[in-house]
Amino acid sequence: MRIYFLGALLGPLLTTSIVCAQVKVDQATLDKGKRLYLSNCIQCHNKDPNLKGSLGPELIDAPLEIVYSKVMTGVYPAKLPAGFVPKRSSKVMRKIPKLEKDIPAIHAWIQSVKKKK
Numbered sequence: 001m002r003i004y005f006l007g008a009l010l011g012p013l014l015t016t017s018i019v020c021a022q023v024k025v026d027q028a029t030l031d032k033g034k035r036l037y038l039s040n041c042i043q044c045h046n047k048d049p050n051l052k053g054s055l056g057p058e059l060i061d062a063p064l065e066i067v068y069s070k071v072m073t074g075v076y077p078a079k080l081p082a083g084f085v086p087k088r089s090s091k092v093m094r095k096i097p098k099l100e101k102d103i104p105a106i107h108a109w110i111q112s113v114k115k116k117k
């Protein structure tokens, strides 16, 4: 009984801390993010995440939470972060959950090449 309670309490906390965990953004992290992006995302997204791809939209406006949700589940989260507007209403993207631990690196690389508007 007590263990279940602790699990219910810690489960969401742990998940949140993984999603929000800040990666140390060193060059090795950015290189890895770029490599994984180029090998997993550009069938649909553009090689340059500032631009639209063949199927998927530009990715530079998506916060980590959104990248995490799309890669882990394929869909946008039920509750969107304040100010974020999904680029599409389609449900074409499929999840790629094997990338879980490297999502922060992929997101960090995308942000590192973001063009100032």
Ligand code: HEC
Pocket: 036, 037, 040, 041, 042, 043, 044, 045, 055, 056, 057, 058, 059, 061, 062, 066, 067, 070, 071, 074, 075, 085, 086, 087, 088, 089, 090, 091, 092, 093, 094, 096, 099, 106
């Ligand atoms: C099979 C094609 C495909 C692949 C592969 C793919 N995506 Fe997508 N992605 C899409 C499409 C299409 C959308 C638009 C919404 C939808 O239909 O799911 C999208 C939307 C997104 C969004 C939301 C962007 C926004 O601002 O609304 C993010 C973030 C994203 N993809 C990240 C990724 C990342 C990171 C990878 C690689 C790890 C990836 N996608 C691989 C097709 C793909």
